[in-house]
Amino acid sequence: MPEFLPMSHELATIKLDCDTGVSIDELVPRESDPAALAAYYREFGFTRWYDETESVADNDAGNVQALPQVDTDYECVLDQKIFDQWVQRLRQSGSFAVDTETTSIDYMLAELVGISLCIEVGKACYIPLCHSYEDAPDQLDKAAVLAALKPILEDPEIGKIGQNIKYDAHIFIGEGIRMRGIAHDTMLASYVLNSTASRHNMDALARYYLDRETIHYEDIAGKGVKQKTFDQIDLEQASDYAAEDADVTLQLHRVLSAGLQQDEKLHQVYRDIEMPLVDVLLEIEQNGVLIDRAMLEMQGKEIAQQLSRIEQEIYQLSGEVFNLSSPKQIQSILYEKLELPVLRKTPKGQPSTAEDVLEELAAEYEIPALILEQRSLNKLMSTYIERLPQEINARTGRVHTSYQQAVASTGRLSSTSPNLQNIPVRTAEGRRIREAFVAPAGCKILALDYSQIELRIMAHLSADNSLLNAFAKGLDVHRATAAEVFGASLEQVSAEQRRAAKAINFGLIYGMSAFGLGKQLSIGRNEAQQYVDTYFERYPGVKRYMEETKQRARDQGYVETVFGRRLYLPDINARNANVRQYAERTAINAPMQGSAADIIKRAMITVHHWLGDNRDACKMIMQVHDELVFEVAESEVERCCDSIAELMTGAADLSVELEVDAGIGRNWNEAH
DNA sequence: GGGATCAGC
DNA sequence: CGCTGATCCCA
Known part of the structure; x- marks a missing residue:
């Protein structure tokens, strides 16, 4: 087992230096020499488990290079001459970090407030444009600033580096600027290096990769309903915060790039998939989707009628009016008042009112069926029919999601x-x-x-003859599976057998357990195990692949997709069987789901x-x-x-x- | 803020 | 049985 696997919570107490006997300080190069960094990443990789709450200092030194603290030189640009100098430097730069400050996190509603830039680590500027609090200093003319920046931002030869740069590109589109040369995104670099990190926001990345605490937005803007928008924030505070963002982004870029350079496959995933995709997603999000408001209104009226009819019936049958959205109240009516049998409990020990349970009860009792119908209609109503029209953008008349x-x-x-x-x-x-x-x-x-697609990927990865054959012949793959498992000819397969085979195929993709398959098919564990055993007899290549995948995960601590995207599995060697088996199912599923992605x-x-x-x-x-x-x-x-x-x-x-x-x-x- | 539930692939 | 996000209730 490699020394620096991401640690599961179970293993988190094992100090890194216990394994090597070498002091961590000696392992971490303290200079910013690229060669030293490169050697360092080659040896240790970016395999640590990190999240927002964890800092390198809080933990066991960490395996991450903290760049030496540089004296910072942040300036707030209010003077035309200074701005002109920045424009000049940007024009001559190969790439630079850029960050926008706005009034909203919603890219379609946000208004540009200011721009920060950083060409050289430690030297950053903030160009305020629309700060509008009382007595705010005069700022440079927004239109003039944007006109000067536009050719630079639109120049594909000048690389733009950002943290979630798609957002900034949206903001610039709002100002008539189509950013070109989107070269790097530190959020995406971090994601490719370790997709299991809980968040890839700048604060967490700076803490983890730079061992640096950044100014938090809440500290300058407050929180809750009183939170200021960025245009209300004092220029001095705003400049420190905004310039730091651009500076930290550039520093993160250096560290993360060095990390990506160490693994050609990960680098390719980043360079050839994630980065080019930014532009595609930008376009999709800008395009938006046209929603027929009148159509939803009509459907809403119909469903509202059905709902009130069903609700009245439920209240009548149960002898009282209660809140159908409250699982707790449903539970008390069904299991306490009406004394229906408790078929299953929730993880917290409450009698479950989940769909499959009510489905079963519906065979004998009237109310569960009605509750199911009410729930499903209510879901349609609140999540889609009522919600989607509210998401229509007033300006474009379309719905713009965020990917x-x-x-x-x-x-x-x-x-x-x-x-x-x-x-x-x-x-x-x-x-x-x-x-x-x-x-x-x-x-x-x-x-x-x-x-x-996922089954095809399974056929490819496992190289199982029967499965490859089924696809090569263009067979209905679930039917083919049924024929194998139930020992029938393709024509003999019944609808019921095909349904079971389909569940088996999905189960395989999900890292099937006999327990899960049994639950899905409402059959006993033993019977489900029979299906699984027969399947693996007929498809030995698949069986071998599953075992090899789990073994590889145990050996190297991660699994990968066809294109080399990596997913770390910190719990794959856990001593707790449930925790470990969960990681094993993920190990099976991730290469197929991830390759499809x-x-x-x-x-x-x-x-x-x-x-x-x-x-x-x-x-x-x-x-x-x-x-x-x-x-x-x-x-x-x-x-x-x-x-x-x-x-x-x-x-x-x-x-x-x-x-x-x-x-x-x-x-x-x-x-x- | 967490849990339960349910919509998709 | 894998991966998600939204809505609702309830503490």
Whole structure:
């Protein structure tokens, strides 16, 4: 086992120097010599477990190089001459760190307040533009400053370095500046080096990688309802804070780059996937999605009627009115008042009222079925039908989500405010929400999704003959699995058998346990174990792959995707069996989920480049893990469909072909 | 702020 | 059984 695996909580008490007998101080180079840094990272890597609350000093010295503290020279630019000098230096620089200060964390609502810049570590400036508190000093003219910076920010030859630079690029778009040369993002570098870190915000990175405590926004702006927006903050405080951000970003960039240089595969993931994706996500987010407000209103009225009918019925049957949104009250009605049998308990020991439990109770009793229906309609109502219209931007008339690029440990994106990656599709009523995701007049929605991408990746990684064969022949893979496991011919497979086989296939991707499979299929543990055993007999390559993956995880402390993205598993050698098995399931799942994420990200980048200057006719508007959604001019839609499908299938060269299903419609539902 | 629940892949 | 985010209740 390598010495510097990320430590699980269980192992956290073992000091790093216990293993080597060498004092930590001797291990950490104190100079900023790149060669020393390089040697250091080669030896120790960035494998420490870190989060916001942890500082290098608090822990056991850490394996991270703290750059020597440099005397800082931060200036607030209020003078035209000084500004001109900065512009001059920026023009001549190969790259620089940039950070914007604004009035909101919402990129579509935020107003630019000031800009900070740093070309050389320790020397940074803040250019205030719109501080508007009482007696605020005169500031440089915003339009003039932006006009001077625009050619520099738009010059692809001058590299821009930022912390979550997509946000700053959004802000500049709001000012009519399309940032080019987005070269580095310290948040993404940190994410590629260790995706399991809980957060990749600047404060945490500075604390961990620079052993430096930065000024916290709350300290200068206050917190809660009284929190000031940045334009209300005193220039002196604002300058220290903002200039520091740019300076720290540049310092972080140096340290993190040195780390990435030490592993060619990780460097490629960063350079060839994550960085180019920034521009793609920027575009998708700016594009936004058109939502048919009237459609949702209509659906809302229908559902409100159904809801009140169901609620009345539930109150009648249970003999009292109570809050159906409170699991606690439902629990007391069902299990105490009406004395229904308790089939399962929540982790905290409360009788569960979860979907599958109520599903089972619904066979015998009336109320559970009604509660399920109420819950599902209520969810549609509060999360989608009522919420989505509120998310429509007043200026663009569209919904602009945020894709989080440094959140999911496996390499997936996530989507927030609103989450467009969990729009209902499973049930008929839910699916109707997608009818409200529409194309404007003259356009169509084009949706393309990878077919069985994770299973194909499993076939590729495991090189199992039967599985490779099933895909090569273009078989219905769940049916093929059923035929193998139940010893039937393809034609003989029943619907029930196919359903079970599908659950097995999903189980495999999730690092299946007999317990979990049994629960999914509502069968006993032993019967489920039988299925698993038979499966592994028929697919010995898969069995071997699973064992090898777990062993590799134990040996090296991480697993990786087809493209070399890494996921650390600090708990893989834990002594607690539950903790360890959980890590083992993640070890199985992460390479498949993560490789799929890599592949669609690569596809997004090539599609983005293919679109070139044709982005008015064909706009990428959503990504849902294995699906890309576009808004396309009617005249172009067939051509785009074929070309994009080809680019998507070509995004990886696996030992099974990738397949893409495509659909075209007036709305997202029709496009499926 | 944490837990329960449920929407997606 | 893997990975997420939003909403709600309740302390």
